[in-house]
Amino acid sequence: MKKIALVTGATSGIGKACASMLARNGYNLIITGRRENRLNELAQKLKNNNVEVKTLVFDVRHKEEVERAIESLPRQWSNPDVLINNAGLAAGADPIQEGDWNDWEQMIDTNVKGLLAVSKAVIPGMISRKQGHIINVSSIAGSEVYANGNVYCASKHAVHAITKGMRIDLLPHNIKVSSISPGMVETEFSLIRYHGDKEKADKVYEGLTPLYAEDVADAVEFMITRPGHVNVNDMLLMPTAQASAVYNHREG
Ligand code: NDP
Ligand code: 8X3
DSSP states (O other): OOOEEEESSTTSHHHHHHHHHHHHTTOEEEEEESOHHHHHHHHHHHGGGSOOEEEEEOOTTOHHHHHHHHHTSOGGGSSOSEEEEOOOOOOOOOOGGGOOHHHHHHHIIIIIIIHHHHHHHHHHHHHHHTOEEEEEEOOGGGTOOOTTOHHHHHHHHHHHHHHHHHHHHTGGGTEEEEEEEESOEESSHHHHHTTTOHHHHHHHTTTSOOEEHHHHHHHHHHHHTSOTTOOOOEEEEOOTTBSSSSOBOOOO
16 A cells, blocks of 8 residues: 655645655655635646645644644545654844834744644644654755744754654654754745745845755655665755855855
């Protein structure tokens, strides 16, 4: 029987690339996000890999929506083997004294509470089967803080702490818990961060080669293909042109 993976935030970027990688690895997939059209389009493409795909439309910020969506899955789909907690965002890049409260709430509600809501819905099934692998998408911002990154960095520091806590608490249940912590990845991330300002978003990647979503999916592929006795706790994956959250090298 094929294994099942659930990927949050599969409508774009890293989540979409992970879904494609998992389909190539023969996983049946549950892909989730708020943009239903994109999920349907992706589902059609993934099915070319001879796997089955279910789409679930929900906003990770709404715990009841998350619970209802997971509960709506048919029995044979209700216990994913792999959960990729990827849905997330940065909203705004302002000094703390000028930060927008709505941006802060959106980041904390999505990156922290959303990750918890999905995990809470999936973990009991993993415990009952004494197997599973949770991969939380963190960031270099989970271990470093940079100017104007304040609340986004805090939300990813929280993802790191939650990942470590999950790993300890789920230890007796044979559940692997990993995090993947990328530096700059060119996705829709910066467009969202700058509230649709494409010029500002493009500047983030100007003069250097960032990571691409597929690079992150390659790293996740390494994690999910380790033997049962091996867990990758965390992987920090950076573009060659970026030494840390702050130091990077741009041409020109
Ligand atoms: P994208 O903007 O391309 O993708 C974000 C995904 O998250 C989308 O599929 C979006 O789906 C989903 N999402 C956002 N908010 C919600 C919500 N409230 N409910 C459900 N789904 C939501 O960005 P990335 O692929 O780059 O980001 C993915 C993850 O990677 C994030 O956690 C981000 O913090 C992290 N990351 C990104 C880096 C980068 O430089 N790009 C580097 C390090 C980490 P939809 O809008 O359809 O709901
Ligand atoms: C996204 C990477 O450097 O913008 O998590 O924080 S960064």
